[in-house]
Amino acid sequence: MSRNAKITAVGKYLPEKRLNNIDLENLVETSDSWIVERTGILERRIVSNGQTNSDMAAAAARRILEERQMGADEIDLIIVATVTPDMFFPSTACVLQEKIGATRAWGFDLLGACSGFLYALASGAQFISTGTYQKVLIVGSDVMSSIINFRDRATCVLFGDGAGAVLLEPTEKDEEGIFDFLLKSDGRGGKFLYMPAGGSLNPASHETIDRNMHYVHQDGRQVFKLAIKGMVEVSREILERHGYTGADLALYVPHQANLRIIQASVEKLNLRPDQVMVNIQKYANTTAGTIPICLAEAREENRLKKGDLVLLTSFGAGLTWGSILLRWEL
Numbered sequence: 324m325s326r327n328a329k330i331t332a333v334g335k336y337l338p339e340k341r342l343n344n345i346d347l348e349n350l351v352e353t354s355d356s357w358i359v360e361r362t363g364i365l366e367r368r369i370v371s372n373g374q375t376n377s378d379m380a381a382a383a384a385r386r387i388l389e390e391r392q393m394g395a396d397e398i399d400l401i402i403v404a405t406v407t408p409d410m411f412f413p414s415t416a417c418v419l420q421e422k423i424g425a426t427r428a429w430g431f432d433l434l435g436a437c438s439g440f441l442y443a444l445a446s447g448a449q450f451i452s453t454g455t456y457q458k459v460l461i462v463g464s465d466v467m468s469s470i471i472n473f474r475d476r477a478t479c480v481l482f483g484d485g486a487g488a489v490l491l492e493p494t495e496k497d498e499e500g501i502f503d504f505l506l507k508s509d510g511r512g513g514k515f516l517y518m519p520a521g522g523s524l525n526p527a528s529h530e531t532i533d534r535n536m537h538y539v540h541q542d543g544r545q546v547f548k549l550a551i552k553g554m555v556e557v558s559r560e561i562l563e564r565h566g567y568t569g570a571d572l573a574l575y576v577p578h579q580a581n582l583r584i585i586q587a588s589v590e591k592l593n594l595r596p597d598q599v600m601v602n603i604q605k606y607a608n609t610t611a612g613t614i615p616i617c618l619a620e621a622r623e624e625n626r627l628k629k630g631d632l633v634l635l636t637s638f639g640a641g642l643t644w645g646s647i648l649l650r651w652e653l
């Protein structure tokens with residue numbers, strides 16, 4: 324049996340607390356104008372004391388249950404894409420399952436960094452395509468403030484906290500819902516963006532703490548260049564193999580890492596500004612959260628209608644990147 328998965332509900336959650344560029348000027352040697360010019364970011368959201376990844380994920384999931392008017396016990400499977408789980412184990416998917424009362428579901432976390440949501444969406448869609456499940460909850464949620472060094476100006480201005488989620492259900496026709504994905508990894512680029520400690524290679528110790536090894540480290544210029552190249556290549560390839568061009572897209576939803584990365588990819592794909600979803604100015608890079616948050620906002624802003632062709636594209640640590648092509652079915 325083969326059928327596509329379609330998105331039947333979207334939800335997002337952003338913490339209340341805002342951290343703007345002026346606040347960051349008080350923490351590191353930076354300026355509002357540098358951050359705006361080089362990244363497009365005006366502010367980002369940060370969790371309050373004690374607020375967890377699973378709290379944000381649960382809030383996004385509850386929006387989905389409301390929108391779809393269904394009980395949590397109808398969910399078959401939960402996949403949480405994240406690099407900042409509440410803890411290594413149990414998985415945040417299990418914590419979330421308990422928080423929302425999804426008593427019939429099983430679940431797992433998936434680590435694909437900034438591409439985590441696309442990896443999770445493609446994975447969840449397989450359980451629908453095979454006919455195994457009817458309702459799969461896909462969450463992208465990250466508390467980036469928990470792994471950012473607020474004394475490192477090269478990274479602390481770029482990230483924020485937030486969560487988004489979608490519900491997948493079966494469709495009947497071929498070119499409905501999620502009809503193609505193209506996902507990539509290249510471990511050779513792992514050295515450009517990583518968190519060295521906390522895993523089994525460098526377990527937490529006084530030394531790893533003293534050496535700031537529990538924070539994000541990156542070669543921003545390399546990631547910048549590779550992100551543009553990777554996002555443009557997968558976007559072109561997935562469109563071309565269905566005979567589409569950028570002109571056929573109703574909406575391009577790129578991962579939100581840097582406005583200049585988005586603009587460069589948009590230019591190379593020959594897209595008009597009205598075809599592109601951008602909200603990085605409000606939330607910065609929420610890692611696995613960016614794409615589902617964008618989808619939830621696009622829906623709130625009535626920028627999506629049934630039958631629209633939508634391209635999701637991401638790039639992140641791993642290196643990981645990819646595209647998903649879908650017909651919007653809501």
Ligand code: ACO
Nearest residue numbers: 353354357437476477480543544546547550580581638639
């Ligand atoms: N405020 C002021 N000055 C800064 C800051 C800051 N926050 N950060 C760096 N600078 C300085 C640098 O020290 C450098 O000074 P120098 O010339 O005296 O050495 C100067 O600004 C230029 O630095 P560059 O690194 O060349 O600046 P660039 O234009 O490349 O922007 C940035 C840096 C924003 C990190 C960019 O490279 C980028 O966005 N890279 C992608 C990284 C990313 O998004 N990673 C996250 C996840 S992966 C993904 O999602 C794609």
